[in-house]
Structure formats: structure tokens, C-alpha cells
Amino acid sequence: MDNIAGTKSSLTWAVHISVVVLVAMWVLPTLGLFVSSFRTGDQIVGSGWWQSLTTQEQQLSPIRIEGDETETNGAFVIEGNLFGNARTTISSWGTSSREPEAYEPGQTAELGDGVTVTVQADGGYVLSSPVTTAGERLPRIFASATTPPEFTTDNYKTVLFSPLAGQTIFQAFMNTATVAIPATIIPILIAAFAAYALAWMEFPGRALLVAAIVGLLVVPLQLALIPLLQFHNWLGIGKGYLGIWMAHTGFGLPLAIYLLRNYMVGLPRDIIENAKVDGATDFQIFTKIILPLSFPALASFAIFQFLWTWNDLLVALVFLGTGNDQQVLTGNLVNLMGSRGGDWEILSASAFVSIAVPLLVFFALQRFLVRGLLAGSVK
């Protein structure tokens, strides 16, 4: 803007830096959880996610020695490695929680009764005892070790396929899709016909109806919960998918009608009048001309409604049951936050499963979303 007059602003650098800071503030929270979802529980608790790309020195949780005994030269020996991988390096270790850094790697610790244990830097250990240790509790090793960056997809396997809080995330995912897809498609058709009538047909009370819809846009759906639950019970459908589809349809209609009407009003009058002169009925005009031309507006509303129904918690809590076959992702996540609040490896992976679809939709169809926002905010 400032270049119009031919002078380059001296603020350019400040602008670039400010935008970098802003973007960082808006991206890093999500990135933090994303990175965490690929770390093991120990790693998440041991260090901040921002350190996950550097080699870490940390106190590992105690590891108990285990393995098969072999008898050599009158001593019973157990050999093995503390770690599954070969990349962790021990810097110091001990055999009690009071002195976790008593020994250097390669040193030998005396455990009394002639039992000795030696731990190498790569985690390899040798436990040697003059009598058999079968059936006894073997000592634990407390080690401080440097661990190179390591990522795992196990968290996702865990949350997707093993039931946590009673239900697998995969099932919750399917439930959410079951709620969101019909609840997105059904209102579109109803709204499109209504919007056409409000935009292009003359009848008394039209202005009043438009005003009513603008008013209904902001009515909090909190008011609808109990009366509608009573209504659904009276109908005999109670809590279930049918009820939530109907509820989402009702709640989504004002925005749908408003968006579509605003868009349809802007379509060129000539096309519609020409079609009328040629003998087309309103029904034909609607299906053959208006509907195809309104595709951008239909797409924006569909995205809105999909994001809203997918992300919704309140309506799902009220109109769906809490059984495994009905609980949705957001509800499951809230339960997990209550029951597994500290298990970040589970929480972060579950959260990302629930965020993934909306994010995909968002990045793929962003331009429709922006257009819808611009048309939908009441001017």
C-alpha cells in the first residue's frame, strides 16, 4: 500500500518479523500437540516437545533386569540389554533410587552376597551371582541416558484400535461421520428451495420471513435442548441418530437459507426472466439454472455445516446416547481428558484423529470457506 507513492516503507522488516511472530503464536500450539502425538509417554513426560528434535539427556524410569540364567564357571549369569534399540547411551547408572548416578558405564556394582552387575554404555548388562537367582526379584537399574530423537506411530495404533474410556477412537470416528454426513447433506436441499422462494418469488410476507431468518441466526441453541428432547421423546425416537440429524438440520437452516438467499439474489435477473419467457416453470428454473449456478454458495455452506457438526459437542451430548455405538469423537475426547488427563501420548493422538478430517477439509476447500464467511456475516 505504501509503495503507491513510490517510497518503500522502512517498516517492511518490522512487518515481516511481526507476521512471523503472529504465525508462530498461532501454529506452535497445534504443532506441539502434533509432535507430542509421535513421542512415547516417557519422552513426553521427560522433556518438552520443543526438545524432541535434539538429543536428550534424562533420567530414565527404572528398568528391572530380566532374562534367562546360564551357568558358567560356577556362577549364574544373566546377560541382556536394557533397551530395545541400540541408540540410547548411558552416562551414569545406579541400583537404588537414592543413588541413581553412583556408577559410570562399564563399572561393576556389588549388590552383596557376591552378586555383581555391570552395565555398559550401550545398555548391555551382565548380572552374575554365586547362587541361582531363579524365582527371586532381580535388581532394578536406574540410568541417566542420552537418547537421540525418536518418533513412533504406536500412539495412533493404541488409540485407534484398543478401547480406552470404553470405546476405540476408530469407533468414535465412525460415529462422528455417521452424525456429520447426513446432517450436512439434508439441510442443503431444504434450504436451497426456501432460499430460491425468498430470492426470486413474489409473495406477501417475504420481507418478514427474511427478517425472521436473520433473527433466528443468532438464537442460542441452548434454548432448544430440553424442549426438543421432550419433543423427540413424544415422537418416540428418543436419543439417537435420527434425532441428532433432525436437530442439526434445524439448527443449520437459518445460516443455510441466509447464505444461499444472499447468493441467489445476486444472480443475473436476465437469465431467469429469459427462461420464464421461454416457458420454464419455477421448478425447472430452480433445478436447471439456479442450483448449478449456486454451486459456490452450496459448497461454502456444506463446509460450514460439516465442520460445525463434526466439531460439535453440546448437541451430541444432549441428543445422542452415551453408549459405545453413539459416542462421538468430541465426547470421547472429553471423557479421556477426565479419566486419562496425564496420559499425553493417548490424549494427543486421539485429539489429532479428531482434528485430522476438519483440517483436511479446511486446507482443501479453504477458498469456499472464506467466500462463505464473507457472505454469511450479517452486514
Added chain:
Amino acid sequence: MNPAIQALLTILIGVGGCLFYFYGSNLVLDKVLFPPRGPNAGRNINRANQIRPWLFLLPAIIALGLYLAYPVFATAWLSLNRQTGASSTFVGFANYSRMMSEDKFWESMTNNMLWLIVVPAASTAFGLLAAQLTDRIKWGNIAKSLIFMPMAISFVGASVIWKLIYDTKPADQAQIGALNAIWMNFDGGIGSVLLLKVLPALLLLIIIGGLGWLAWSMLRPILRGSEDRGGLFLMLLRLIVVAVSAWLIFTLARMLAGVFVADLPYGQPQTWLSLPFWNNFFLMAVLVWIQTGFAMVILSAALRGVPEDTIEAAIIDGANPFQIFFKIKVPQIMGTIVVVWTTITIVVLKVFDIVLAMTNGQWETQVLANYMYDKLFRANDWGVGSASAMVIMLLVTPILVWNVYNARKEMR
């Protein structure tokens, strides 16, 4: 039946049913009721055209009436009744007075007022800043879409994301929450004083200054006694704005004093979500984070719509970038700023998921929508629950009236 199959069937039945209804009813109208031929052809066409709009509108009107309009009245009625078992008795405003006597309700009201002021203001301000800054640079569109991204994330997902930031570990362990990790770097030295005392104080002073300016510009026409700038309603609105900003200035001035007096617990990891009063702001940060993208997108479009010649004229007159922004651009997009503000206000009034997921109203963070959910579905007290829902409705009503008024003005 498998829900997925049920869903597929519903889509088919729903869409098919809609199409059948619209097509069929039009067919009946044209072929059976008022066929456009015979002796009354002209009259029939007119009649058919009078009825057709209502055929198009009928499903929408039924759905809207049943799912949005009727519940408002039903909830109003429920709030005047007391539910005992299956029967209900009319108790007048007893539910409201019961609600008013609860501390938790007043806590929710105060918190909601805080939310209503802070979240729209912060989101709009950040949105405006982001819109203006990204407009000038090449990678602005990428930056915009990244700032916009949280819009797609559910409130619950966002709560998980932010809970990790607010996480607390004991002092002798590594902090995995970003906020505590940053906090542990402050030791009370000169850097801490600059960042935690001087900087907030400056920010507070700027906000106080802005509010003072706002209050003065609202008050000036009234003091001058010029009646031509709007009727009683506008006058009332101005006085409300003045009163709210006076209260805010008072609160902020107290906070300003507090900033300097406060003895900050350096080196102690904080459990942010249970710090009374401040925890509200940590919850608000989540919503601000989500809503800024929305504000940015709308305001950025508005900024592009500002006529170039007004800006060129200002540059030729020697205005600096700040003057251009605050004196040329902002006044021209004031209407859009109000729209963004009111839209976010409505979102704030309904905020529920964030509080439920992060604190569930503990540690004095209750808000109205969560209070209502508590009453309706945990305490099973429909009377008080409906009464608090009516309070939310009451708070939305001014915006509702304003929107309808504007929409009608536009249609004329």
C-alpha cells in the same frame, strides 16, 4: 442395524423424500389443482403462482419453527414452572429468584462479562493486526491460512492443545507445558522486571488511554447537547458505553497498581488453570486463538475494499503509515469491525465446550452456558436451567434486534 447403513439410508430417504416432495407438490399444483389450460387458464396460473412459494418454503418453515422458534417459547414456559417428577407446577419467577440467590450464577455472570469484553476485543484487535500486516507481504496468503487454521479445530481439540501448554510438573522435573517452561526462565532479574512489570504496565496504559478516548468521544456529543446525532436509543447506547468503559478503566487501573505491587512467585511452576481470576484469561486465550482467524479474514476483505484514492491522497498529504491505518482505513471499515465484534460476541455467549473440557467450571471459571448445562443435565433442575438459558437469550436479544433492523434497512 449398522449406523453407517442407517446413515446411508437416511441420506437416500432424506434427499429422495425432499426431491419427491418438491417435485410432487409442484406437479399436483400444476396438473391437478390449477391446470394452466381450459376456461380459467389465466386465473389458474396466478393462483398456482401464489401458492408455489409456500410449497418451496414449507419444509424450511416447519423445521425452523419446530427447532428454533418453538423452543424459545417452550423454554420460557419451562423457566416459569417447577418440574417434580412427571408433573410440573406453575411457580412464576421462583426459578429466577432461586437462580439469583446462587453464588455460582453470579460467578458465571461476572465471568461471562469478562469474556464478553476480552474475547471480542482481543480477537478483533489481533485479526485487524494480522489482516493489515499480511496484506503488505508476499507470503501473506500462507500466513493468513495458517492463522485461519484454528477455525477448523473443534473447541474440545483446542482445549487439549492448550491444556498441554498449561501443563504443570513439580519444580524438580522438566516442564513439558510451554507456559511453565517460559515462566521458569524468569528469575526476578532486570529482564523479568522489563517483561513482566514494565511491558504489561505499558499495555494496560495503552488500553486505558484507548478506553478513555472512546468514552470521551461517546460523551462529547451529549455534553455539547447536539440532538441531531440520533435519538434516545443512541443516547442510551452512548451512556452504556461510557459506563462500561469507566468501570473498565477503574478495573484496569487497579490491575496496573497490582502489577507493580505483586510479588511474583519466581521459580515456582504454576498450575495456571487453578489460579483464581487469571485462569479465566487462560481459557479465553483458547477462544481468541480460534476466533482471530475469522476476524482476520473478514477484516482483510474489508481493508482491500478501502478506496485506493483516499490512501493515495493521505500519502500525498504526508501521512505516515500509522496515520493511514488509524485515520484513513479504520474509520472506513468501522461497519465491518462492528459486524465482526457482534458475531464473536454471540460465539462467546454460547461458549461451553472449552470450559467443560478444561476446568468444568471449577476454580471460579464457570460461565453461563456451562452453568446451564450443569443445571439441566447434572442437577436435573429444568426450572433453573431454563431460567439461565433465558438469560443467555436476553443477552443475545440486543444483537438480534440490531441485526434484524439492519437487514430490513438493507432490503428496502
